[in-house]
Amino acid sequence: MNHLKQLEAESIHIIRETVAECKKPVMLYSIGKDSSVLLKLAEKAFYPGKIPFPLLHVDTGFKFKEMYDFRDYYTKKIGVELIVHKNTEEIAMNLDPREAHTDRYIYYKKTKPLVEALKTHEFDAAFGGARRDEEKARAKERIFSFRNKEGAWEPKNQRPELWELYNTRLEKGEHMRVFPLSNWTEADIWSYIKEEEIEIVPLYYAAKRKCLQRNGIYYMLNEFVQPEDNEKVEELMIRYRTLGCSPSTGAVLSKADTVDKVIEEVLTAKGSERELRVIDHGSESSMEDKKKEGYF
Amino acid sequence: MSKNPYQSDDIQLLRLSTAGSVDDGKSTLIGRLLHDCQAIYEDQFQAVQKASKKKGNGEIDLALLLDGLSAEREQGITIDVAYRYFSTPKRKFIIADSPGHEQYTRNMVTGASTANLALILVDARKGILTQSKRHLFIASLLGIPHILIAINKMDLVDYKEDKFEEIKKDFLKFSEKLDIKDLQFTPISALKGDMVVNRQENLTWYDGPTILSYLENVQTISDKNLIDFRFPIQYVMRPNQDFRGYAGKIASGTIKKGEPVMIIPSGVETKIKSLYWDEKEVDEVATPMSAIITLEDEIDASRGDMIVRTNNLPIASNDFEAMVCWFDTTSMKKDHRYILKQTTNSTSAFVTKLNYRININTLHREKEADTLELNEIGRLSIHTQHPIFFDTYKKNKQTGSFILIDEATNNTIAAGVIIDKGKKTSFIHGDKELTSQKGAALWLTGLSGSGKSTIANHLYKRLKERGLECEQLDGDVMREHLCQGLGFSKEDRDINLDRASFVAGLLSKHGILTLASFISPYESQRAKLRKNIPNFIEVFINTPLKICEERDVKGLYKKARAGEIKSFTGISDPYEAPENPELEIKTPETSIDKAVEIIINYLLDNGYLGNTNRMR
Known part of the structure; x- marks a missing residue:
């Protein structure tokens, strides 16, 4: 068995363990490439049956159109239940796309509705596609990551994980975040997408797209990103390494229009994949702080 | 990042656990490995440069690459096990990096439980310390097949060969009392980069491999058990009336379609009807696959039961002896009800006897001990409410390991490896007659x-x-x-x-x-x-x-x-x-x-x- 099949076996074990031990699991679905891999693993885990839990998409309303299209197409194709949850409070609805990188935006558009949705539906386990190689705070998180009644992560009070034995016990109101892709790297994800011919949002592949440059970062033109004074619109070959909210996710100049070319590019990249996610760079410990509040 | 390791179909995965005392320079070594293997991205490196400046020490502090939590950066320490990933054209590596102080033993045991190789850091000025001995003991207890001792800070002892040899001798003497299969030594300076990825000119008397070259080339002793088929049922799948599949990860061994099997504890015998893996039906499955099994006969088996070969059964018993490491600040209580999780089985468990506590420094067995405290290790007799199905850890890591959970706090408070069956073992294998070896x-x-x-x-x-x-x-x-x-x-x-x-x-x-x-x-x-x-x-x-x-x-x-x-x-x-x-x-x-x-x-x-x- 090659290393990807080993990682696959581990991830499937984690997904099944969650379903066997938790009362009501849900899979957080962000429509990104990691979500696509996670969904494929869930399909495999329960073949020849269907996935026995719903997907939850916490929608900020500012995702790329291509992402919404893909979400609706793919979930229908495999016949899985999809729950879309949006924070409809006035304070959240009034947030402008230009604020998409701020802590306030993350809190009201992502963290708060996520914790809310988990509570409303009484989900006690939520799968996420986070990987430990993405970020320093993630590197220290468990596969079964315990959250208290407020949905918060306590980095100093984590349960040790040994062998393949996971402690999934919870009190009412507490929940688990489960990360089956913990041991995968970006290169593993892409190699697996290739090997398993997994469908992903087309924005991951390079194409000629209309975009503008803002603070040194390329943004694709769409309903949320429109040129302001002095901003020049160009048509360039670009693609995305990660997909988030369209006003806060930058594209890279790239000629990689096939999965092989993407793998080649990923392996020779000089910057990390979250480099262009503006939300990570608020302060030096921004991811850790957000996680403590309940962010993924 | 370095060259494409994904071109070859079968690149190997090597899991290593590292450990070192507070100032051994372990984070620096890993930072150096990642940096010199080009596994660090420019934006991550710039963040470290920025933080190094803030701390005010002149050189770029590679250790900062690893200290992920703000408390760690503030105090200059590492709190929790961190996982790191890098690849070279030869291998993909997963490093479980355990801190060397607070919660020390607990983290080391956690990191070591899945490792193929332990990398132990020693300060050349200090030589073998209590913590080095602990590392070695835990590595041997958890059966890590390869141990590499990196004698670090050679630059601070003028790169002297006799210093290296002296420390090596001390380690060899201590390890005589332990069960270690393969022990190697490398002199290095993580700070200066000697013998980590590049050889450089300061250690010309040493002709062994660099750390990276060793990691890339070590012939890993297989710690997979391919003989004893053990399939703990993880989840029963009933997508429709006609399909009853048992899902699980094969703990050890292989099985083929049509082979006779037994379900324990019921002792019912049947045959394998079909096997599923990778979204298709297959003729044979092997560890470590996550697979699905269907059986010829309608049998009421559930999570926690185990499917095994009729002619090769695990031990089924309510009593066993184990070496246990205590993880919690509340000490071990005899005859107190804990929850034991082993394979996919959970049951109530009671410690009936503390046979001895191990003094890790001297390896002395302290028979007078009456409890285990945080980070202590001892041999316990354990009784479970329901029988569990196991092999000794030495023979089978997956079926020979367990954790204990405190039902009041839900914390994982201990982990153990089974070393023997209990004295009053009751075998539960249905009516199957038990046979022993023949000449x-x-x-x-x-x-x-x-x-x-x-x-x-x-x-x-x-x-x-x-x-x-x-x-x-x-x-x-x-x-x-x-x-x-x-x-x-x-x-x-x-x-x-x-x-x-x-x-x-x-x-x-x-x-x-x-x-x-x-x-x-x-x-x-x-x-x-x-x-x-x-x-x-x-x-x-x-x-x-x-x-x-x-x-x-x-x-x-x-x-x-x-x-x-x-x-x-x-x-x-x-x-x-x-x-x-x-x-x-x-x-x-x-x-x-x-x-x-x-x-x-x-x-x-x-x-x-x-x-x-x-x-x-």
Whole structure:
């Protein structure tokens, strides 16, 4: 068995363990490439049956159109239940796309509705596609990551994980975040997408797209990103390494229009994949702080 | 990042755990490995540069790459196990990096539980410390096959060879008391980069590999158990009325469609109807796959039950002995109810006895101890409310390990490895009659240098690990004890073989498994052996003459070619290949591990090993 099949076996074990031990699991679905891999693993885990839990998409309303299209197409194709949850409070609805990188935006558009949705539906386990190689705070998180009644992560009070034995016990109101892709790297994800011919949002592949440059970062033109004074619109070959909210996710100049070319590019990249996610760079410990509040 | 390791289909995954005392420079070493392997991205490196400036120390502090939590950066310490990933064209590495202070043992045990290799850091100025001893002990307890000791900060002892040798000697002395398979030493300076990825010029007296070169090239001893099929049922799948599938990760061994199996604890016997893996039906599945099994008969099996081969059962018992590491600030309480999780099984468990606590510094067994506190390790007798199905950890890591959970706080408060069955073990295997081993003589025949003794040596170790009675016979043993004075003439060689035949016959008759390695080149000789020895099993080690001659371990082929040895098998005397051996093993295409597996499976299938495990 090659290393990807080993990682696959581990991830499937984690997904099944969650379903066997938790009362009501849900899979957080962000429509990104990691979500696509996670969904494929869930399909495999329960073949020849269907996935026995719903997907939850916490929608900020500012995702790329291509992402919404893909979400609706793919979930229908495999016949899985999809729950879309949006924070409809006035304070959240009034947030402008230009604020998409701020802590306030993350809190009201992502963290708060996520914790809310988990509570409303009484989900006690939520799968996420986070990987430990993405970020320093993630590197220290468990596969079964315990959250208290407020949905918060306590980095100093984590349960040790040994062998393949996971402690999934919870009190009412507490929940688990489960990360089956913990041991995968970006290169593993892409190699697996290739090997398993997994469908992903087309924005991951390079194409000629209309975009503008803002603070040194390329943004694709769409309903949320429109040129302001002095901003020049160009048509360039670009693609995305990660997909988030369209006003806060930058594209890279790239000629990689096939999965092989993407793998080649990923392996020779000089910057990390979250480099262009503006939300990570608020302060030096921004991811850790957000996680403590309940962010993924 | 470095070159594409994904081009080859089968790149290996090496999991290593690192540990070091507070200032051994472990984070610096890993930072150096990642940095020099180009596994660090520019934006991550810039963040470290920024933070180094903030801390005000002149050099770029590579340790900052690893300290992920803000409390860690503020205090300059590492709190939790962190996982790191990097690849080279040869391998993909997962590093479990354990901090060396607070919660020390707990984190080390956690990181070590899945590791193939332990990397232990030592400060060259300080030499072997209490914590180094702890690392070694834990690595041996958890059965990590390879241990690499990196003697760091060589720059601060002027790169002196005698300093390195002195520390190495201390480690070797301490490790004598432990069960360690492979122990290596490398002098390094993580700060200056000596012998980590690049050799550089300061340690010219050292001619061993650099850290990275060792990690890339170490021949990993397989710690996978491919023999004993154990399938803990994880989840029952009923997508429709006609399908009842048992999902789980194969803990060890392999199984094929149609094979007879038993479900424990019910003891019901049935056959494998179909196997699913990777979204398709397959004929065979093996560890470590996550698979689905369907059975011929409608059986009511559920999570926590185990599917095994009828002729190879684990121990099923409410009582066992284990080495346990305590993780919690509340101390261990005797006769208190805990929750035990082992494979997919959860049950109430009680500590009935603390046999002793280990003093990790001296390895002394403290029998007077009456509890275990945080980070302490001891041997416990444990009783469970429901029986669990296990093997010893030494034989099977997946079925021999468990955790204890405190039902009041839901914390994981201890982890343990099973070392023995309990005194009042009750076997629960339905009505299945339990059988023990039978005597047999495994007669390994083949050319000189074909690998007979090597295979026999490995086989002997594996059989012993399973608690079986066995003995080895070969030319050297015979000539040392029973045939002193005999030469190498045809007559003398015949007498030698007759005596070996007699001893093997006696042992086999009295229930011992005998591994006999003799060239025994003639069909007539072997026919005679078969007639005289009860349960004679002919194993033909089939290795081409050309390869045996290339190996020429004892230089005999050279002498035979030069005419110094007369009538040498394969050169000046014929080897009559067996026509119908019970087993034929072709080397070198069959690895030693695989050869051992084939032989043990043959013994199991033919009832020579009994259907359950004896314990020592």
